[in-house]
């Protein structure tokens with residue numbers, strides 16, 4: 001149930017609605033809108049009777065919410081959410097963002113070389129894994145805290161906000177200290193205790209869709225984060241398991257307009273992990289822009305042959321720069 005307050009509702013009237021919800025044993029979540037306040041009712045096991053609220057002072061509507069994901073849905077919040085990073089970069093609601101960098105931070109020199117190149121091409125956020133969730137325990141696992149320190153130096157010296165993945169509670173505590181956006185990877189989309197921990201963080205979270213997750217499961221995973229109080233969530237379509245060997249995964253382009261219809265949260269695309277091969281990355285990226293993605297996250301490496309992870313899908317800096325020019329054609333005036 002969503003209780004919509006009148007534009008002129010006072011603080012006391014809002015507090016009275018919250019108190020009534022809590023007296024019924026449910027949770028109230030205030031959802032400030034452009035013009036008026038709304039209050040969501042959460043953790044109600046069955047339907048709530050609108051008559052309990054409709055006559056309270058300051059209430060104009062009590063709307064039943066049919067979706068099981070509530071805070072994520074447009075039923076609860078109609079306007080697009082816009083995530084604002086401390087450096088002023090905005091994501092969502094018409095603000096398009098490109099995040100780029102290597103799969104993994106390998107050294108200070110590697111990170112700075114790639115960060116300079118992607119910044120020169122117009123990327124607004126630098127990506128790089130310090131904790132890597134690898135399919136094989138023998139694959140490169142990342143520089144861990146040393147990698148986070150390198151990312152923080154990239155931010156301070158090159159001036160790009162940084163995103164990096166947390167794979168468990170230990171790494172999330174560290175990532176929260178060093179990074180500007182906390183990434184939760186596809187393999188952890190249903191790690192519910194990690195999602196709760198991300199919901200308690202006070203930094204934006206990029207949640208990737210699990211490689212076999214339905215969109216309902218994806219929304220419910222995001223709901224875990226919002227239900228803990230962190231509304232700064234960016235969704236990411238990174239490809240789901242397909243049937244062919246031509247690509248590592250299948251980029252589900254239909255997910256992007258569907259997510260935008262159902263949810264106010266921004267959704268970006270990761271064509272790199274979807275493709276698995278650099279040849280396929282630029283066309284998939286252009287496709288994602290064309291279907292309305294709010295941004296892209298792309299792997300770029302200056303020496304992909306020697307990359308310690310995901311070299312085959314990493315663009316050379318000049319390929320990335322060419323893709324950025326294509327995006328400006330698709331979204332004229334983007335970076336003016």
Ligand code: PEP
Pocket residue numbers: 103129133184185186187208238270273
């Ligand atoms: C990554 O971004 O490097 C990564 C591991 O992505 P995903 O979780 O989508 O596989």
Ligand code: MN
Pocket residue numbers: 103104273299309310
């Ligand atoms: Mn990768």
